[in-house]
Amino acid sequence: MSIKQQISESNNQVIIAIENNFDFSLHQHFREAYSHCNTPKTDFILDLSHTEYMDSSALGMILLLKDHADNLGGQVIIKKPSDTVNKILEIAQFHRLVTIEK
Amino acid sequence: MPKANLLLKIMLAAVFSLLINVIFFNVYFITVFFVLTLLILVSYLLFNLNKNESQAREINTDINDSKIDNTLLRHSFNEITELLDETITIITTELDRASTLVKDAVGGVSNSFIELQALNAQQQVMISSLISQHNSIGDEDGTTLAHFVQSSGETLDDFVKVIINTSKQSLETMSFTDEMVKQFDGIFNLLEQVENLASQTNLLALNAAIEAARAGEAGRGFAVVANEVRSLSVNSTELNEDIRNEINNAKITIAKLRQSVEVMASADMTSTLEAKDDVGVMMNHVEQVNSKTAEGIDELLTLTPQIESAVSTGVRLLQFEDLTFQTLNSLKEELQYITMVSEEFKQFNQLPFNRDAEHLQIIANKAKELKSTLSHANENRTVMQSSMDEGEIELF
Numbered sequence: 113m114s115i116k117q118q119i120s121e122s123n124n125q126v127i128i129a130i131e132n133n134f135d136f137s138l139h140q141h142f143r144e145a146y147s148h149c150n151t152p153k154t155d156f157i158l159d160l161s162h163t164e165y166m167d168s169s170a171l172g173m174i175l176l177l178k179d180h181a182d183n184l185g186g187q188v189i190i191k192k193p194s195d196t197v198n199k200i201l202e203i204a205q206f207h208r209l210v211t212i213e214k
Numbered sequence: 215m216p217k218a219n220l221l222l223k224i225m226l227a228a229v230f231s232l233l234i235n236v237i238f239f240n241v242y243f244i245t246v247f248f249v250l251t252l253l254i255l256v257s258y259l260l261f262n263l264n265k266n267e268s269q270a271r272e273i274n275t276d277i278n279d280s281k282i283d284n285t286l287l288r289h290s291f292n293e294i295t296e297l298l299d300e301t302i303t304i305i306t307t308e309l310d311r312a313s314t315l316v317k318d319a320v321g322g323v324s325n326s327f328i329e330l331q332a333l334n335a336q337q338q339v340m341i342s343s344l345i346s347q348h349n350s351i352g353d354e355d356g357t358t359l360a361h362f363v364q365s366s367g368e369t370l371d372d373f374v375k376v377i378i379n380t381s382k383q384s385l386e387t388m389s390f391t392d393e394m395v396k397q398f399d400g401i402f403n404l405l406e407q408v409e410n411l412a413s414q415t416n417l418l419a420l421n422a423a424i425e426a427a428r429a430g431e432a433g434r435g436f437a438v439v440a441n442e443v444r445s446l447s448v449n450s451t452e453l454n455e456d457i458r459n460e461i462n463n464a465k466i467t468i469a470k471l472r473q474s475v476e477v478m479a480s481a482d483m484t485s486t487l488e489a490k491d492d493v494g495v496m497m498n499h500v501e502q503v504n505s506k507t508a509e510g511i512d513e514l515l516t517l518t519p520q521i522e523s524a525v526s527t528g529v530r531l532l533q534f535e536d537l538t539f540q541t542l543n544s545l546k547e548e549l550q551y552i553t554m555v556s557e558e559f560k561q562f563n564q565l566p567f568n569r570d571a572e573h574l575q576i577i578a579n580k581a582k583e584l585k586s587t588l589s590h591a592n593e594n595r596t597v598m599q600s601s602m603d604e605g606e607i608e609l610f
Binding site: 136137141143166167168169171172173175176187199200203204205 | 371375376378379380381382384385386388389468476479480482483486487490512519550
């Protein structure tokens with residue numbers, strides 16, 4: 113499994129870490145990692161420090177995650193993206209949509 | 215006056231000898247010597263006075279003196295006249311030649327200045343068209359290269375947005391499909407219950423048939439009903455099987471749909487990354503070219519007025535043509551004085567000998583008159599413009 117999910121109830125935080133490839137094959141697991149969490153004001157932290165490759169479906173998944181977070185009144189924070197991944201996020205102009213922490 | 219010195223020496227010698235002889239000779243001798251010395255002195259003084267008077271008289275008397283050799287005079291005048299005439303001819307020819315040369319040279323220089331100015335104007339037009347062309351490479355709407363590159367970048371951004379939205383929509387479709395698959399599983403559960411019902415009905419029909427057989431002749435009609443119920447349950451089981459098959463087919467179709475959606479959702483972003491980099495490089499390149507071109511055009515624009523002013527200076531300096539012609543013309547005019555003098559000499563040579571002195575006087579007076587006219591004309595000329603820096607002249 114290249115997805116690790118960690119829920120910390122006290123801080124209203126869900127941490128999702130992706131390893132290696134972030135692509136379509138993960139979509140079901142990725143959705144399951146957040147779809148059950150319906151606590152208002154939850155922040156979703158996406159740890160991309162070990163992500164090596166990302167395609168457009170990954171960006172689509174992040175947008176769906178953002179929709180989910182928006183519905184809950186929370187936000188999405190992307191942490192430590194690699195250079196390649198960061199470039200893709202820049203091209204997609206994601207820095208305008210979500211917080212990217214380097 | 216060496217003669218006077220000599221006389222003084224003689225007198226001193228005489229006085230000296232007198233003093234010596236006072237002792238040795240008698241008074242008579244002394245007196246004779248003294249008188250002789252006095253005579254010599256007086257005669258010298260008289261001679262000197264005479265000489266001064268005769269010199270003063272020579273200038274006055276020469277004019278009225280007709281003793282000059284008239285033939286020699288005419289011969290001399292003839293030579294002078296010929297020399298003057300030849301000189302006048304040579305000077306006139308040279309002046310004309312100088313005028314022609316200056317005129318040709320000035321004409322050429324002025325033409326080349328006009329050409330230079332025309333070329334300069336042409337260059338300015340070309341620069342202007344270059345500027346406008348530079349600002350609007352492409353169509354008439356003024357699309358610049360920079361604008362094109364920028365819009366390419368924007369198009370690329372839009373393209374990326376479309377890809378991401380497609381991915382998002384596909385993933386949503388995917389989750390709906392997953393829901394649908396779950397609902398199919400629910401339908402399978404329901405079908406199983408229906409199959410159970412059918413098999414129970416079948417058992418029930420079997421039991422009814424057994425009971426009908428035990429009843430004998432009386433249960434014959436009931437056996438027919440039980441048989442019908444059984445065949446109904448079999449039909450129902452077959453129908454269930456058909457529904458199961460159809461739904462399985464639908465599941466296969468959904469698996470295919472899943473694959474299609476996966477292809478739709480997963481676009482590789484590497485080529486887009488490269489394209490984005492290319493656009494960035496291109497944008498920088500265009501900016502560099504723009505700034506360099508702008509610099510070049512600025513330099514060209516400052517050069518143009520400099521050329522213009524250099525040409526104007528050159529044109530203004532061409533005034534020297536006028537000044538030179540004025541000088542040459544005045545030289546020509548002044549030649550007439552020499553011509554007049556020459557004419558006077560010629561007339562003199564044709565007159566009879568006896569009034570030569572009178573005519574020489576006339577020539578002298580004429581020369582004096584011409585000289586004063588000449589110096590008057592020269593004064594007027596020096597007042598005229600002598601510098602080329604004064605005043606401005608536009609192209610002629």
